[in-house]
Amino acid sequence: MAHVHLCWELGGGLGHAGRLKMLAQALLARGHRVTMSLRDLMHTDALLAGLDVARLQAPVWLHQAAGLPPPGNLAEVLFHCGYLEPVALRGLVAGWRAMFALLRPDLVVADFAPTALLAARSMGLRSASVGNGYNMPPSAQPLPAWRDAERLPASQARMLATANAVLAEHGAAPYAHASDVFLGDLPLLCTWAELDPWQRAGAEWLGPSFVPDGGIVPHWPDGDGPKVFAYLKATHAAYGTALQALVDEGCRVLAYVPEVAAGAAPPVLSERVLYAERPLSLQLALAQAEICVTHAGEATLAQALLAGVPLLMLPSHTEQFLTACRVAASGAGYNAALLSPSSDWRAAARRVLDDPGFRQAARAYAARYRDFSQHRLNQRLAALLEARLA
Structure with a gap:
């Protein structure tokens, strides 16, 4: 061979x-x-x-x-x-x-x-x-x-x-x-x-080609409120602001932040945020999440769309920005690239949570590629x- x-x-x-x-x-x-x-x-x-x-x-x-x-x-x-x-x-x-x-x-x-x-x-x-x-x-x-x-x-x-x-x-x-x-x-x-x-x-x-399995079983913070899965990196200037906005909107956030998992201080301390110590099983996490917050890396993004989960996207570089633009154009997510740390992140989070059009567009992806x-x-x-x- x-x-x-x-x-x-x-x-x-x-x-x-x-x-x-x-x-x-x-x-x-x-x-x-x-x-x-x-x-x-x-x-x-x-x-x-x-x-x-x-x-x-x-x-x-x-x-x-x-x-x-x-x-x-x-x-x-x-x-x-x-x-x-x-x-x-x-x-x-x-x-x-x-x-x-x-x-x-x-x-x-x-x-x-x-x-x-x-x-x-x-x-x-x-x-x-x-x-x-x-x-x-x-x-x-x-x-x-x-x-x-x-x-x-x-x-x-x-x-x-x-x-x-x-x-x-x-x-x-x-x-x-x-x-x-x-x-x-x-x-x-x-x-x-x-x-x-x-x-x-x-x-x-x-x-899209990605590793579909692996990761630990997700556990969400106790209480009421929408379940949000967030995979973010501390290199993004507004990642802490975005997490705080989700907390302020009453969400229960399960977050994987590699820097926090490695020992860095969490950006938000709240009983509504649980930081995973290791990468999570995306399949299991997305099966329960109402929205996914991500930098628009295609592996996470594609799996969210296959699960019919709308996205709040914080692109960190050109490739992610271009991908986020395509998803936003389809209606399946919100591209927060133009927001600064001082912007109204609560409004952005609320929009993805409350507007049924985002979930409908994400579910359309899932239906279109259900045999993928x-x-x-x-x-x-x-x-x-x-x-x-x-």
Whole structure:
């Protein structure tokens, strides 16, 4: 059978590693050999425990690019990761090439790992990409922009020229389009059409890939009031304000805050808030929750929609903001991105709690995708990768 190497280079959180874990399990079950290279080995250790694959540190960019404006498209995201000049990118590509020379994979699969794809192309290795839409732009089109700026076409051209200069050094065919840098030979779009931030036409949306089980059994604060599940991080400036607003609205809040679980002081002390010491079973928590409060990471968001639970969303970065915009447009959630810590968070919470339209839209998602199966999705992904190997 084949040797498939799964890569994660850019982006934070555990969503990338979770998607690769599910794919690895499907490939292993079909008799393939699997290895992984990950951006973060420490935070993914518990998630990947029990997965019998070799895990290596991915070559990643460790330097600051001073003087750059906030990114306005994916090309400018890569400027912060070595793609400003060929001389900077060359070392990262050499690291990936050395890894592939030692591992000798038959197929490289990238989850937001453009430099792994570039290295694979430079060596004539077959490649594929998986992702939730944000990091997989529409093929053969200008890179989508989330910030208006006249410089963006020039940025796209510069990023593409940098990548092609390195490919030329290895005698490899150049990329034709900037989007090619992110896609590999076979792009596999792991989201639903409604959540795709780029709203591309004619794509095959396979559905969101996430780890569906695990976590501790939820227990809610005693008393009356709506049950609210909150998965928030202390890095968001208003997360404490949002929790206080829910308490003030009479909710019973079950919250998982990683920083609090690790020993940080809780932002709100109330008998109406219970902080989980470990990640919770989302399936069990969402089966009881009336609303879900989240940063709009797709794993939590998709499971809430599958459960028919409306969302109050506090996006922390561009990818989450774009996803929150799509959910808000569908009516299944409220995008609180424009609210500051001094805003009226009680009104936002009350709106999601009281307006039946939010729950109706969320339940419409659940009805539309009631036959969605994470197992079938991952079997489908494995089959598509096998076809690429053939």
